[in-house]
Amino acid sequence: MHDHRRLGRELGLFDTDPLMGAGLPYWLPDGAVVRHTLEEYVREAERAAGYRHVYSPVLGKRELYELSGHWDHYRDDMYPPMELGGEQMLLRPSLCPHHALIFRSRARSHRELPLRMAELGGMYRSERSGVLGGLTRVRAIQLNDAHIFCTPYQAVEEAAGALALISRAYADLGIRASRHRLSLPGGGGKYVADPALWRRATALLREVLDASGVAYEAVEGEAAFYGPKIDVQITDPAGRESTLSTVQIDFHQPERFGLHHIGPDGARHRPVMVHRSVIGSVERAVAHLLEEHGGAFPPWLAPVQLVVLPVGADQEERAHAVAREATALGLRAEVSGPDEGSLGARIRRARLVPYQAVLGAREADDGLLAVRLRDGRRPGVLPVAEFLRRVGQRVRARGTALWDPA
Numbered sequence: 001m002h003d004h005r006r007l008g009r010e011l012g013l014f015d016t017d018p019l020m021g022a023g024l025p026y027w028l029p030d031g032a033v034v035r036h037t038l039e040e041y042v043r044e045a046e047r048a049a050g051y052r053h054v055y056s057p058v059l060g061k062r063e064l065y066e067l068s069g070h071w072d073h074y075r076d077d078m079y080p081p082m083e084l085g086g087e088q089m090l091l092r093p094s095l096c097p098h099h100a101l102i103f104r105s106r107a108r109s110h111r112e113l114p115l116r117m118a119e120l121g122g123m124y125r126s127e128r129s130g131v132l133g134g135l136t137r138v139r140a141i142q143l144n145d146a147h148i149f150c151t152p153y154q155a156v157e158e159a160a161g162a163l164a165l166i167s168r169a170y171a172d173l174g175i176r177a178s179r180h181r182l183s184l185p186g187g188g189g190k191y192v193a194d195p196a197l198w199r200r201a202t203a204l205l206r207e208v209l210d211a212s213g214v215a216y217e218a219v220e221g222e223a224a225f226y227g228p229k230i231d232v233q234i235t236d237p238a239g240r241e242s243t244l245s246t247v248q249i250d251f252h253q254p255e256r257f258g259l260h261h262i263g264p265d266g267a268r269h270r271p272v273m274v275h276r277s278v279i280g281s282v283e284r285a286v287a288h289l290l291e292e293h294g295g296a297f298p299p300w301l302a303p304v305q306l307v308v309l310p311v312g313a314d315q316e317e318r319a320h321a322v323a324r325e326a327t328a329l330g331l332r333a334e335v336s337g338p339d340e341g342s343l344g345a346r347i348r349r350a351r352l353v354p355y356q357a358v359l360g361a362r363e364a365d366d367g368l369l370a371v372r373l374r375d376g377r378r379p380g381v382l383p384v385a386e387f388l389r390r391v392g393q394r395v396r397a398r399g400t401a402l403w404d405p406a
Helices: 004-010 029-048 062-068 096-103 155-173 195-212 252-256 282-293 313-328 343-349 361-366 384-397
Strands: 059-061 082-084 087-091 115-124 140-150 179-184 216-220 229-235 241-250 272-277 306-310 333-335 355-359 368-373 380-383
Touching: 004 282, 029 115, 029 140, 029 155, 029 282, 059 062, 062 087, 062 096, 062 252, 096 115, 096 140, 096 252, 096 272, 140 155, 140 282, 155 195, 155 229, 155 241, 155 272, 179 195, 195 229, 195 241, 241 252, 241 282, 252 272, 306 313, 306 343, 313 333, 313 355, 313 361, 313 384, 343 355, 355 361, 361 368, 368 384, 380 384
Parallel strands: 179 216, 306 333, 306 355
Antiparallel strands: 059 087, 082 087, 115 140, 140 272, 179 229, 229 241, 241 272, 355 368, 368 380
């Protein structure tokens, strides 16, 4: 069983320091590569699906979160206000109020809908010290978030598209959903009171789930304070379940913010907000990937994708030339030379690197590489250009496969 906290430190991905504070991990160079690659993957997938990206501040006035309902319903999980120039400012607990303001920053026509607005942005949760740990429970979160502003008639199709985007990402990342949950309100006063809107949003989400064909179960008490949601659940090696991705249909915040668009009849109409997150927080996604793969990331996500292993000092210059050629092609390549130990020791040390290329005297003279894969397979001796072409092809295709047939 893999523990992402131990693996993260062993592999030099992330760490913490008491002077930074509990629940505030920092990313080391290899971890930053994984995070950056994951973020760019999400941005690219979103762009292809018609999303436009924005940036918004991590601070907002208390009045903003009073308007959204976060202050009334979510205050216990927020940091206390900061007094700045006679105003109370808060670290944001969510991105949706900011995106609502961006939507209403100018007049909108029905021709712009659905308007898909995405951001990889920081948000903050005032987690108790006793529950903090590794990357799964942190106080500063980098969230893959998006809000789709659409008509009620478009909401089911947009939510279904978000669910399909999540499914594709899971396949590329080599993770699987343990179950889908329709999260409904429970008892108590932490939810906004508008039964008609709750029933309407719940009916639409059931339509999305039924059409998608995934098995799901309805669970009370797990909804967001402003509406029901689809939670895509994952399970770690210890059997602990958590939510990684979500899709929500929200009638509440468009009403609170007075959002509208001009319809084909020239009148004002209220849009619906579809909230969705493909990989949830980057921190939790990386934690789960570490535990799911034991540090052996899919080739496209690995911090080092190729290690070149010269057998002796005479092949080192050629090994560095191969690494430079790989780097020029967009691959992450390193050289592990004989000064780092025997060839066997270097191969064992690079056991999590997807591709290993051994370079002896004959290979160096003939422009060849003896190829080894992380899973123990040996595709044989290949010309450098052919090997790099095939690795690049596999990396660009994403997914978890290490090697394609010729």
